[in-house]
Amino acid sequence: MSIRVHPCFLGAAMKLAKLGDGPEIFHTIQGEGVSVGMPAVFIRASRCNLHCVWCDTDHTWNFEGTPWPHEKDEVPGYAKHRKADVTFELTPLEAAGRVMAYNCGRTVITGGEPLLQENAFLEMIGRIRMEDPDHQFEVETNGTRLPSPAFHEAVNQFNVSPKLANAGMAESLIRNPAALRFFAASPKAWFKFVVAEPDDMREIEALCGSHGISRHRVLLMPEGRVSAELDRSSAWLADVCRDGGYRFCDRLHIRIWGDKRGV
Numbered sequence: 136m137s138i139r140v141h142p143c144f145l146g147a148a149m150k151l152a153k154l155g156d157g158p159e160i161f162h163t164i165q166g167e168g169v170s171v172g173m174p175a176v177f178i179r180a181s182r183c184n185l186h187c188v189w190c191d192t193d194h195t196w197n198f199e200g201t202p203w204p205h206e207k208d209e210v211p212g213y214a215k216h217r218k219a220d221v222t223f224e225l226t227p228l229e230a231a232g233r234v235m236a237y238n239c240g241r242t243v244i245t246g247g248e249p250l251l252q253e254n255a256f257l258e259m260i261g262r263i264r265m266e267d268p269d270h271q272f273e274v275e276t277n278g279t280r281l282p283s284p285a286f287h288e289a290v291n292q293f294n295v296s297p298k299l300a301n302a303g304m305a306e307s308l309i310r311n312p313a314a315l316r317f318f319a320a321s322p323k324a325w326f327k328f329v330v331a332e333p334d335d336m337r338e339i340e341a342l343c344g345s346h347g348i349s350r351h352r353v354l355l356m357p358e359g360r361v362s363a364e365l366d367r368s369s370a371w372l373a374d375v376c377r378d379g380g381y382r383f384c385d386r387l388h389i390r391i392w393g394d395k396r397g398v
């Protein structure tokens with residue numbers, strides 16, 4: 136498939152999260168969703184349009200000078216990040232080179248919210264497919280942004296994680312009905328909900344009902360940053376999945392490596 140990129144987008148810098156001295160691009164296995172277990176290169180966008188209180192990638196958005204609360208505010212030593220310390224800028228061409236250096240056939244574009252920079256990622260995808268036409272791209276998104284037709288065409292799989300009230304934001308911020316209906320109708324989209332307590336199910340069922348999301352496309356994932364936390368809700372969540380016809384989804388990278396970055 137050839138991908139055309141409008142010339143005015145060529146070369147626009149992308150803002151990625153920083154890991155060590157470089158951009159947050161790493162080779163691991165997909166830990167969540169329908170392609171769990173598959174080898175993949177992850178590339179993490181900096182910046183998000185949301186600010187979930189329990190976000191585990193808050194270095195992509197919780198910057199000095201912003202008013203957003205985070206559950207780690209109570210943790211001694213936790214402080215908001217200096218933007219320059221946690222951002223790495225590079226061109227889509229440079230990003231493509233770093234991704235291809237791993238010689239892996241699958242890339243997961245995550246964040247932050249990658250759709251805020253979809254033109255830059257579209258250019259990166261085009262560059263990679265010039266060398267590796269069958270390269271598979273997944274995008275992890277919070278489901279509040281409608282992808283452009285070209286971006287939707289280029290991406291193989293969208294892992295859509297709509298946020299619930301437990302993320303601590305106004306409904307108007309976390310919900311874009313047009314985007315949700317678009318993904319509900321896309322054969323490329325899967326929906327992944329982080330479930331913290333049984334009450335969350337009411338919200339998930341109402342959301343799916345009102346946006347045409349089929350339960351066959353829904354994965355329910357226990358909330359937790361470490362194995363013991365996942366264990367706490369896995370048993371009852373497995374029952375919910377069995378009885379409701381949902382797919383259960385563990386967080387394999389947390390089982391294997393715990394709460395670490397770059398894996």
Ligand SMILES: Nc1nc2[nH]cc(C(=O)O)c2c(=O)[nH]1
Pocket residue numbers: 163164165166167177245246275388398
């Ligand atoms: N191994 C691994 N799998 C993942 N699936 C989704 C991730 C994410 O942070 O979006 C993630 C991640 O950070 N690591």
Ligand code: SF4
Pocket residue numbers: 183184185186187189190191192193195196246247248277298
């Ligand atoms: S949408 Fe995702 S990246 Fe953005 S704040 Fe929420 S959990 Fe973090």
Ligand SMILES: [Mg+2]
Pocket residue numbers: 191192
């Ligand atoms: Mg993660």
